[in-house]
Amino acid sequence: MIAGRHLILAASVLALPVAVLASGGQVLRMPASSVEGSPSDRDRHSAALFVEMGKVIQSPRCLNCHPRTDRPNQGDAMMPHNPPVVRGADGHGAPGLECATCHGPANVAFATGSGSIPGHPNWHLAPIQMAWEGKTLGQICQQIKDPKRNDGKTLEQLIEHNSHDTLVGWAWHPGKGRNPAPGTQAEFGALTRAWVESGAKCPA
Template sequence: MNPRLLALGVAIIALPVALVARDAPPALKTPAAFAGIANKDARSVALFREMGKVIQSPRCINCHPRTDRPLQDDDMHPHSPPVARGPYNFGASGMECTTCHGRENVTFANGEGSIPGNRKWRLAPIEMAWEGKSLGEICTQIKDPARNGGKTLDQLIEHNTTDVLVGWGWNPGKGRTPAPGTQAEFGALTRAWVESGAKCPA
């Protein structure tokens, strides 16, 4: 293909990304900010609500859709081109996630957008679908080993603190707003939530 035509195609694809205003993500409060809540259950709920700033951000919801099609971008529209979950949450045969997504983000040639990538790139299992659910419903789901990948609460702390695909949410590549705060802050909130009883919002 003519290199000039190829560059034009990339620029056209990237144009909508470049035109969307990207606001800086809000900061996360630390667990210490909730120490003044004397009631332990109320403190636990408040901690999870703070975690919800991450959990309900596009960086998480896009990979936890309620259907077999992922979402994308900050407005959480259906993935384009259309793709399917497939039997292993890794895309359908012949159109797997790695067809387009590599082990790391790839910035467009014009520098105004990117194709996301991570060595663990895939959809969350349908049992972990969060799209369209209230924060309380997601909280209950996160605590249920049948719907959280068989994890204990201690394993959830580890997952939120160190998992590289979770961590991608704070390094999503050009054209996407990172999740609020940092992964370390999110992990600290998760630990404080668990230690306070892992209570869920109503």
């Protein structure tokens, strides 16, 4: 749970919401152009930006593919994947039952009902060192910044990843039966850039 002081801070340093989302009515608030005050004020502003990014990071669309175990989760309820599958050596599933066995290059709606099978050309789990499930937002922030755990990415590369990676972008186009992540990928990328440029500070 995000501490109340972070919510207050986020509201005070971020501009008005620019979009209202279907995902539980959540919005992403774009950053103020600048923050006056002491270095500690600026650090709190930077941490508040990551709290806003956390609306996406801690949504089911992201957490399901960043599980704490070798089994992904699925759906808005984040239940264990059914049928049971495992990560495999490279995150693409076990030999003979790889992710691509069921997950094609695009979402496929069921012939009846309101659900769908998610798809992307590179559907796979995040590396286990990037497991987010069950962690605090502060722990996830430290993890994301650490090149030893984020696949060797610099902060600039993280901006590019969050802004333009198409598998990240799937979170806003998840197919029938799933709520999209809050905001848009462009807004998430803008928040990531603002966070990096403000010092990439982490919430407590």
